[in-house]
Amino acid sequence: MKKGRFSGLFRVIFGFFGIFLLLLFERVGILYGSNTSDSYVLSTDRITRVKESKKAKTCLVIIDSDNKSSANAYEQYEQILKDMRIQTRVWDLSLDKFEQDYFNEIKDDVETLIFCINDYSQFGESILSITNWVKQGGRALIGITPSKSREFEMISSKLGIVETGDSYARVDDFTSADGFMLGAQNTYVIEDAYESALSVQLDESCRIYAYAGDGKVPLIWSIGYGEGRFVFCNFGYMGKAYRGIYSSAYTLLEDICIYPVINASTFYIDDFPSPVPPGDGQYIKRDYGMGIADFYSSIWWPEMLALGSQHNVKYTGLIIENYNDTTSGELEANKSTADYYYYGNMLLNQGGELGYHGYNHQPLCGPDYVYQEDLGYKTWDSAETMEDSLKELIDFATGIYPAATLSVYVPPSDVLSAEGREILGYRIPEIKTIASIYFEGADAYAQEFTVSEDGIIETPRIVSSCNIDDFMKMASFSELNFHFITSHFMHPDDLLDEDRGAALGWEKLKENLNEYMDWIDISAPDIRHVTGSGMAGAVQRYVNTSHDYEVFDNSISFTCDGLIDSAYYMVRCNEGVITSSYGANITRINETLYLMHVKSGKVTLIRNKDKK
């Protein structure tokens, strides 16, 4: 009886305590953001290495730095191999001629070889020493489309080519065979296509992994030769937007290839929240008969939130305090904050995140900076004023959202000077991540996915707007396969800008965005949907690990250093299937690819070599 009364009382106390905790958590923002997972941003001192590798230098890359095609291709291959942690030794034919004797001396230490060169005449007849090495078990990648030469003719039948046409074949698109790359359900159209591939007739024993023009032009194939294997990239286009095609081709060389991936999908809304433009927008008025402010609040934003929940997308909004062009003197605070409370809190409550875009929209470029392209921007009068502008923005944002943690910075128009970059890294501890842009451009702060020396996490965005063109579709496909990421940004005022598709109208633009989100859901149902800081945390873990593995008939023994809590790897299994794992969770994501979630420094994968 007594006991019962006490337990009732305890239940009431616990009940109140629970409610109190819940309110407290909400107050301090624990219910916000994605910091519950293993992708929260770590303190800088926990990142002790950047893209190191434990593996031996068993990949030989043959280049000719005097040749433009080779040099161009190597620029991409170098980054691809670095990110995949494949340790290379480079043989630059412009410095050291190809010597058969020297090759024979080193060949036992070489497991994979990349011809990052198109002119094979430099090898002379010594090229046969390489094909003989393949015959004995070597694995060679024809990394770029070769030009025709007597030496190439000498080996082409070994590469699976029965006949080579006189002219080159035009490559208008790229289709991956099922079970090779992620996103294989679509054909990716190439902008500014040209005759970039050899026109070939292939031996029946070739296995074709990618093609153009409904199968007429083989783009990637493999063929066994003796104990070894050749993989041929007959694609011809090189650049950051195609890296995933080359990284995927590389994974076909050996029975098993394991490389680290970031595993993150992000959506950023730039200039949001920001002061809503007054008045009307031409196309908004045309389609909805209302002003911009009403359209944002009653159509655009509710529909963006609906799209987000339909596709499990958590937006990252980047705040602009005001649109004045003050770059000297007193920086006045924006006093009209109603829209910030309204939009910002809705975004946070949806599970999204807020970050910094600018006190105003003037890029962080000091008095000495000269813009390469005139976008109508001014320069700041001093480093101090630039720093003040960031501090004002931080005060403004943390005043309105005291419970939120903001740590991501997006440079206005992706423009950031070296001086501005230094301020962010050394003077503004609140900013931990810069999310600028992947592709180079005039004044653009172009990035790789990495952690810089000052600890800033570099998380470039890949594609943008609701007018997703062929180039962006190709780039998305490539990065999904290379880093296992997608990264997209847009602006509320896309609906006001003809270059970003305003004339199409929001209905059509929304359909495009929905299509892109659908493409992610279908191509990578297992990808992590994160906010900007989630992407940053994922990149920190990605750079900090280094791995190695040994392949046996029935198992693969994998080890990694630098594991913080967990990390992700892609496993390509060309022979057999992985049936189980110890020390990692493994998810089969197509016929030959597995996503490996590593939770321990030692992992064993069990493989059935005969199963398909």
Ligand SMILES: [Zn+2]
């Ligand atoms: Zn902006």
